[in-house]
Amino acid sequence: MGVEIRVEGLTKSFHGQVVWRDVTLTIPAGEISVMLGPSGTGKSVFLKCLVGLLKPDRGHIYVDGHDIATCGERELYAVRKRFGVLFQDGALFGSMSVYDNVAFPLREHTRLSEREIRSIVMEKIELVGLLGSERKLPSEISGGMRKRAGLARALVLDPEIMLFDEPDSGLDPVRTAYLNQLIVDLNQQTGATFLIVTHDVNTARTVPDNIGLLYHQHLAMFGPREMCLCSEEPVVRQFLNAQRIGPIGMAEEKDADELAAEAASSAELPPLPPIPLQLQPSNGLPRPSQRPPGQWCAEHGVTPPPGSFQSTTPTFPPVTAHQTGGGPS
Template identity: 70%
Template sequence: MGAEVVVEGLTKSFGRQTIWRDVTLTLPPGEVSVMLGPSGTGKSVFLKSMIGLLKPDRGKCVINGVDIVSCSERKLYDVRKLFGVLFQDGALFGSMNLFDNVAFPLREHTRKSETEIRQIVLEKMEMVGLTGAERKLPGEISGGMRKRAGLARALVLDPEIILCDEPDSGLDPVRTAYLSQLLIDLNAQIDATILIVTHNINLARTVPDNLGMLFRRELVMFGPREVLLTSDEPVVEQFLNGRRIGPIGMSEEKDTATMAAEQRLADAGHHDGSTEDVRGVVPQLQPTPGLPERQGVRRRKDRVMSILHTLPPAAQEGIIESLTPAEQQRYGVHPHMMATVPAGHRPSPTPRSNVGSERIQGDLADIPQSQWQPPQQGPGGGA
């Protein structure tokens, strides 16, 4: 199984500009997670901080008992061998053919013979659909093929953790669908812990076991997909639906006057940018027939059902309806069961906090009735 990643109070800034602060989350081992957020919220910075390419200001990132924020360079070098990273543009060496690009980590970090290296490289290239392209240069192939070559290189050391920075950027919807299926199949085969940064809403709704979102220098939410896909958190709803109406603006931080003007236009019938309401738990991608069942799915659903009673009734109902009949029987639930429970006897939802009540600099719009607790601001943390 892949390694668990425990992040506690991680904060990163460049000079006086705080990118994000007090980020705390746990990537469950062997599960696929996605980090969402508007452009410029520091998602790629978060990935680079996880592998020690950037040094956070404070906090912890613990992998197999090692805090990569405070460990020695030698220890960090060893921990990095647990990672496979797919960068946004593939990050291939332009002067090397695809075979040598994929073989590079093996030649750099192992003492394997060229015969062994060839066997591993060809296996990984076949896994991502690049058989026959070994001698091509990065400049001779499409963007999608470069992404797949970058993924093959990320896999050659059999990593326990795979980080994918916008794997769908520059790809058409069909290639994105193939890449999404490939990531699910990889998880089924090697049970690695996977974290994906993306703006692709379809990928975010159908691929991961867990979803998180960064906004206004904070981690708004992170948890099982069922919880976020049924959330009534305004910023999450706006982002998942691709609407202009909501707290997110063109410059991320929208003031109240702009929000009011946009709402008046929407009330008057002006289109707000969304074509459909994507709320609800849609089916998750399954491994290709013939591959093993993903063990992370069962672990995640067990986790969701253990906290079901803390969620709002509408979210509970949506989650129950998303289960198969066999799963409903296993967990002792059935559709519409919330309708049969008197209102006074329903379990209380998660305590809510008025996160937006404290105005951020510039009279920015509130985030009303947020379901998350704001992290405590540490010394020197800017807003």
């Protein structure tokens, strides 16, 4: 099962340049959360701080009583084994086959026999649809397949926390849809805590239980999906609905002249689009943190946009090795 991650007053800078300051949030145990933000706002830096690859300037990151931001190397090493991380490019060892890449954490961190390792590795390889490609080198498979191989490796120690750094970058919409379904299915099967960094607005609107947005050196918002998709806060509304009107410009933040010109034009914001239903596990069972559609809105007296929570998107069948194992992606 997953564990809660509690972040308090986290601040990070490089050479005097602040990335973000005083970030405070709680990532609920066992749920899927998404972290959004314009390019350059420090989303990947945030993930690296969570897993202890970077030390923040100030603040705390509590995982089951352990403060990753301040603990020693021995304690950090033990806590890291509770994480699985899927990096943007898969971060595979180029000289190792897919099989050996996935087996690497088991050989490094356990005393399992090669027979036991093979059973676990092949289970994870099948889970991500790569059966038949296990003996290939990373250079011999496509970018999408390398991502899935990286995902299999991240899952091989059955982590309680999974971090995904832009898993959909470089993927076409169809492969992104299959990957999103796989993430939802894995969350249901493992009960682990998932945090996804992404730029894909459709992913952010349909996959998570919670949404966060980093912008202009701070955390603009973090909370339940429905709260964020109903938000009238300008930067949250603009980003989640892919609108040009708002404080975000081509170079992250619009200057005063741009904002003044926008206000003078009396341009009206388009209405908020309907809130879609959450993507459901392909086996038909409820998500671990399933809530009735519209529950947050009803509890907080918020009227959702017209047409919200209506089934308008098709469901996807389970991802299988036959469907994804050898084709390009």
